Amino acid sequence: MRVIAGKYKGRRFHSVPGQTTRPTTDKVKEAAFHMIGPYFNGGRCLDLFAGSGSLGIEALSRGIDEAIFIDKSGKAIQTIKQNLKTLKVTEHVEVYRNDAFRALKAIHKRGLTFQLILLDPPYKKIDICLLLETITSSQLLAENGYIYCEHDVKEHLPQEINNIYQIKQHHYGDTSGITIYTRGKNK
Template sequence: MRPTRPQKKPSKATGQIRIIGGRWRGRKLPVLDLEGLRPTTDRLKETLFNWLQFGCADARVLDAFAGAGSLGIEALSRGATQAVFVERSAPAAAQLKENLRRLEAESFTEVNCTETRTYLNTPQTPFDLVFLDPPFHQKLLPNTIAQLVSMEAVSRSSWVYIESEHPLPYEAPANWHLHREKLAGQVCCRLYQVY
């Protein structure tokens, strides 16, 4: 009789994200315990959405490198009308779909389980608001920013939020005006508006 291999345990929802403003304010959603998944902290999220003020109203949102979808969900709670989430991890994407179902938000959201660069290779209608919070130290931002520009996924007056390691691993295009920035330990948060 052959020895049986130990079965890998499925990822479990061991954490949670909290929606801090808008129509779903106070709702808590489960998050899987996955390597590299680090949802934006409530403090940084609050700072970002204070910067944006009314930038979410009626916005079409892209949450690239979505992970738990914390930023895109927060934007929807605050008045965004459509959100596209891109997340390469199948378990994380499945949990995100389940959380959107809990919020009854499936009809105006889309979850793509693929690499962000693959998603951005197809022509896009410009987004009003883009969140870029990739895994750190993987040099993903330069190519992603270049794709956003070349595929015209952002246009004049679009907002782009970037959360990255410090020092900055990218250069913003010349027509991206730095609206606000914050350094929190080794994390740099920047909000740009496209001109």
Template sequence: MKTRPTTDKVKEAMFNIIGPYFAGGVALDLFAGSGGLSIEGVSRGMTAAYQVDRQYQAIKVIKDNNAVTKNPDKFKVLKMDAWRALEYFVKKGITFDYVFLDPPYKKQQIIAMLDEMVTKKLLNPGAVIVCETGLEADLPQDLPQFAGLRQAKYGITLVTVYQYKGAE
């Protein structure tokens, strides 16, 4: 009950904006829930995905969903808080080409997370960040070091896509 899976309509719209197919790249699904966004990304050509969630039940669902994909070895599942996960990636020297941010609607800290990813050098130049929020999140079109690619409403969901400009 604590997971709010992305609807198929919203997921399809997201991938129409950023894809629809990819020639590699590493993805971070930071509030993975069911793992659906990163699973879709890998099925469309992303090289690998790191799926992070702090809920035990969500981790179980993610692992079950990964197991039925054609390439379960392309996923690394981490049970931890999102902020701790960012520290983990710094220590491991892992950087990302795609980031899916779909935090619980009541606990959105997307701008702070993006700032932290930039500070910790976790984003490759040109990285694409897909944010799924409630309408009340009111994310800006452009952010320092990010270009706003697109923003679209789907019912109570707002999808905002940014591209990292790289270190300035």
């Protein structure tokens, strides 16, 4: 695995050992960041279901100032910490082992908002619509921010949930679908 673009471009990092995670391919990651960026002028990112931290690290490389990485797997948390250390990214990052819904509740209590929320849950194991409703009702997405959602290609997500609107959807092969949402006026 590697960073595609930005200040850490070309740097390699580790994936989570074992078969419990499904890393986002470089092709999908590159296409996704072209849809939502490709670069950022600061802001905060939430990488939920972070796995190796690949998506959040890519966001940091492309100009996001701060990132919070959340995963419920101990192996994933160890891998994220190792990858951040390898890249010498130690400031303005937080890494937590937690369930996604509990993490969202804790983040809401802190009053944080995000320019970019990255969702790459295990396919067919998480109710993505409920997750999106929780994010919107907690007002975690900043105005004009983006939610990147990777999901099973057969799963069709709604055009609109509360105050977020789908702006792009794309399928990659027979397994991966990407849906991008933004907050604000219907784009």
